[in-house]
Amino acid sequence: MPRAFLLFLALSLGACATARSPLPRRETAALRYNVTYTREPGRGLDVEIVLLPSSPRDFLFRQPQRVDTVWALGEGGSAHPLRLRDGEVRVPPGTRFLRYHYPLESRSRGGERSFFSGTGEGDAWHVAGRAYLLRPRVVAPELRVEFTVSGTDALLPWLPDDAGVYHLRGEDLVDSGFHGFGGRRCEARVDTSVLEVALLGRFTHLSDADVCAWLAQAAREVSTVRRAFPHPRITVRVVPVPGADEPALFGMVQWSSPPSISILVGQDTTAASFTGDWIAVHEMLHLTHPTLMPRVAWLTEGLATYYTELARARSGRQTARQAWQELTDGFARGQAAAGSRTMAEVVALDGDWQGVYWAGALFALRLDVELRRVTQGRARLEDVLELLATRGPTSSLAGFGAAVDTVAGEPLFDGLLDHQLSAPAFSDLGSLLDRLGVRIDPGGVKLQAAPDSRLRESVDGGRPSDDAG
Structure with missing residues (x-):
């Protein structure tokens, strides 16, 4: 894919947000998200939002294309569907839970849209948080959120506690970065910083160590511009593209807290071809500026x-x-x-x-x-x-x-x-x-x-x- 086209994608799909400090765990959550990865029927994410008395009552999808229905459940277990108007959901009184299914698979595969809305193979999937998360329409600065994932190993921008619970600010739902479900894991290190990497699919000629060595090289190159790598921890998702042998086809950083990066890599590329890649270091260099x-x-x-x-x-x-x-x-x-x-x-x-x-x-x-x-x-x-x-x-x-x-x-x-x-x-x-x-x-x-x-x-x-x- 020509470098010029990749630059166009990065510009047209660019996102910016604000990095934040981790949430102190002593603060009481006003919302709880339980996300479950499901394989049948069709791979997707079952999302349950637990509403508390202090929870917001107006929600929205930023990209509502794949969710048809949100179900509202009361204390007695009765459920009824809520209408989505331009992605907005108004929660009726007495609602205790909101539930919906987000399909990761789509009839239209490939292209920049699936890079956000869901792409993958087998049980390894990539999706932007902003694509599948129903979040409050207005996020108050004091909003606190608990977030869990079950059904598969997930790589999210944030770190969970020992019980597997992510303690978030409401703003993390707005600037939620990229998420990876399933796949394999490796780590790339530079100085005292760590890059947690999810490999979301198979490569024909690359080992997991090859991929992490490539990312570590890019991170070291960032340190020729800054005295040290700009963040102690970031997450990177690497997604193979079938039928392609380029070292990297497209990449993007999203300003979640901490930042998250995702890169499309040709499934048939070789470790030797990484010497000519520029995309990984380009995306990491965005971490050097505010x-x-x-x-x-x-x-x-x-x-x-x-x-x-x-x-x-x-x-x-x-x-x-x-x-x-x-x-x-x-x-x-x-x-x-x-x-x-x-x-x-x-x-x-x-x-x-x-x-x-x-x-x-x-x-x-x-x-x-x-x-x-x-x-x-x-x-x-x-x-x-x-x-x-x-x-x-x-x-x-x-x-x-x-x-x-x-x-x-x-x-x-x-x-x-x-x-x-x-x-x-x-x-x-x-x-x-x-x-x-x-x-x-x-x-x-x-x-x-x-x-x-x-x-x-x-x-x-x-x-x-x-x-x-």
């Missing part, structure tokens, strides 16, 4: 796209020349898509994914170079990400800019951004590459001495030690 609210796709995707090539070069998985070849090829695609439009016009259109991703990546490059220039090499764009990490899991475009100025020691961000937004997108690409010593010849990129070639080498050669001048 969630920007409101969403600023050109910046967050631009950062991940820019660092995808640099991280692979810094780790030795590709050469510096290959990294600049990938970057310049991407800039050329973005420039072709942008035409004569300004950057502001390009990034205002979510559907213009080539322009959005690569205009953002070019801005990241220019910002990185300018930070190194004005500080005589003492600071870099990675230092902005480190500073933002101390300020919390969310930020804004203004907050990002303020962090840039703090690291630079002078006003830098607004002037650079205003200039870039008002100019034709990619109009100064050629002069920037010339100063960096990146020459595009018919035979490919060549790196040569130039006024800022030392800056270029500091960009693609990895971060200096923390005590370097």
Whole structure:
């Protein structure tokens, strides 16, 4: 599948939310979810919601396509169906339980929709929490939830207690991440962080250890951008795609707490092909920046796209020349898509994914170079990400800019951004590459001495030690 199409999927299906601290277990729950994986008739999830006196009474499905009926049960056991209107459910007085069945299997298989609504084989299934969970229409900050899963081994974003109960905030139902049911498990580790991995299907040429080694390599590459892997624990679901031999076809991170990642991998791929993969490290690189609210796709995707090539070069998985070849090829695609439009016009259109991703990546490059220039090499764009990490899991475009100025020691961000937004997108690409010593010849990129070639080498050669001048 072409990389360009994968970028489009990631942009069009992108999600953002807020990371949160774990729920203290002493707090009393107002809702209880009991989820049971069932095999007959047809694989699916039986969901029971136990209502307490303090429970909300208005619920909704964010993606109501697969649930036809929700049953309301009173204290006496009588049950009657509730009507769904645009996915909304109003709970009648006296209701003690809500119950419904969510089918994981669907007549239409494949494509981005099944990536969220349910895809898998045998007893290994992948689904987004937002697809199958009926949650309160309005989530109060104080809402507390207990959540259990039975019938199979599940990999959810959260950690259960010793009794298998997940203690959640109501917001976890809103930003519920990706869920895996069944399959096999392995772990990938980098430093003190752990990636819990669910392998949701079979591969023809890969062992489970091959998959976890690939993910561990991607996680180590993230540590060339940040001083340490950004989270102590994340979950990753790997879903085989029959009839495909690409190392990775598509991936996405969702900002559950902690974040959850899912990746589609060709069922017939080999361990050797992982050396050319970029999707796993790209998704993990999204963990290096805060969630920007409101969403600023050109910046967050631009950062991940820019660092995808640099991280692979810094780790030795590709050469510096290959990294600049990938970057310049991407800039050329973005420039072709942008035409004569300004950057502001390009990034205002979510559907213009080539322009959005690569205009953002070019801005990241220019910002990185300018930070190194004005500080005589003492600071870099990675230092902005480190500073933002101390300020919390969310930020804004203004907050990002303020962090840039703090690291630079002078006003830098607004002037650079205003200039870039008002100019034709990619109009100064050629002069920037010339100063960096990146020459595009018919035979490919060549790196040569130039006024800022030392800056270029500091960009693609990895971060200096923390005590370097």
